[in-house]
Amino acid sequence: MPNVIAKTEHHFANLSADEVYAAWLEPAAVRVWMQRNLERTGRSARVSEIAIDPRVGGKYRFSDIDDEGQENPVWGYYRELVPGRRIVFTWFVEPAEEAEDNSTVALELRPDREGCVAIMSHEMDAQWSDYIEPTAKAWKGMLESIEESA
Numbered sequence: 001m002p003n004v005i006a007k008t009e010h011h012f013a014n015l016s017a018d019e020v021y022a023a024w025l026e027p028a029a030v031r032v033w034m035q036r037n038l039e040r041t042g043r044s045a046r047v048s049e050i051a052i053d054p055r056v057g058g059k060y061r062f063s064d065i066d067d068e069g070q071e072n073p074v075w076g077y078y079r080e081l082v083p084g085r086r087i088v089f090t091w092f093v094e095p096a097e098e099a100e101d102n103s104t105v106a107l108e109l110r111p112d113r114e115g116c117v118a119i120m121s122h123e124m125d126a127q128w129s130d131y132i133e134p135t136a137k138a139w140k141g142m143l144e145s146i147e148e149s150a
Helices: 017-025 027-040 095-100 126-149
Strands: 004-012 045-052 059-066 071-082 086-090 103-112 115-124
Touching (some): 017 027, 017 103, 115 126
Antiparallel strands (some): 059 071, 071 086, 103 115
16 A cells, blocks of 8 residues: 655745754754644643754654653654755654654755745655644644744
8 A cells, every 4th residue: 555645834934944944953943843832732741852963864852741741752864954955854653663664754945035935745654544634734733833933
């Protein structure tokens, strides 16, 4: 069965492609917009870890802890980094997903007047086809959180 793709787009009126690119790779910036995203979604949690090795093959790990003490990590590896233009990375929430290596996200950035357009595509195994819409909505929320945190 072929993979499925969740896709979303966001126009940043006042952030350049370089600024949005940096917001994904600078730990302090990621911590701020990730926390904002948790708040936007109504989750009562705090960002507990942001670790980023921003090079092709480098690993990242983001984690939050909810009110019950449950850690919610995500991690992956950078596959492609083109400053101000494109970031491709894997996205895992369970070790089995990492073993399957079947969850890849691409962030495309295109300059647009004073800002830029960000297009996110998340390719995943077809078993997750019921989650295309919520996944696209989650990525959209992250992009909006970047803008709100700038």
